Amino acid sequence: MTTRLQAGDTAPDFTLTDDAGQKVTLSEQQGKVIVYFYPAAMTPGCTKQACDFSDSIDRLQSEGYTVLGISPDKPEKLAKFREKDGLTITLLSDPDKEVLTQWGAFGEKKLYGKVVQGVIRSTFVVEDGTVTLAQYNVKATGHVAKLRKDLGLD
Numbered sequence: 001m002t003t004r005l006q007a008g009d010t011a012p013d014f015t016l017t018d019d020a021g022q023k024v025t026l027s028e029q030q031g032k033v034i035v036y037f038y039p040a041a042m043t044p045g046c047t048k049q050a051c052d053f054s055d056s057i058d059r060l061q062s063e064g065y066t067v068l069g070i071s072p073d074k075p076e077k078l079a080k081f082r083e084k085d086g087l088t089i090t091l092l093s094d095p096d097k098e099v100l101t102q103w104g105a106f107g108e109k110k111l112y113g114k115v116v117q118g119v120i121r122s123t124f125v126v127e128d129g130t131v132t133l134a135q136y137n138v139k140a141t142g143h144v145a146k147l148r149k150d151l152g153l154d
Contacts, residue, residue: 019078045140
């Protein structure tokens with residue numbers, strides 16, 4: 001069983017490569033950071049979620065939030081994902097699933113009635129290195145609107 005993070009936990013720091021080949025480190029981000037984990041770029045649910053975050057980025061940034069989306073996809077695929085869907089959020093690659101595992105976002109999950117190992121769609125808010133919100137098994141559709149409400153932005 002994967003250990004899950006909770007509000008109040010120290011956020012595990014990481015450095016991952018983005019879709020442009022640049023290194024991004026969590027602890028170097030300014031303000032509040034929304035870190036979300038998704039299974040695969042260019043799939044229907046993940047595209048919906050990424051587009052919803054992109055559509056909300058102006059509102060989120062105006063309140064001091066940065067958004068980091070993390071999947072096991074390679075940077076090249078993330079670049080195609082960004083271009084195809086006009087995404088405006090930071091997309092990070094974790095092909096070895098090390099960060100996914102540290103954050104409890106990789107492990108057993110149910111998929112079409114079967115138990116499989118995979119990415120657990122999850123979202124976290126981090127402020128000053130501390131997890132202030134942890135949500136696991138979120139739904140792709142409607143999640144960003146719910147998150148905005150949970151953060152008092154709507």
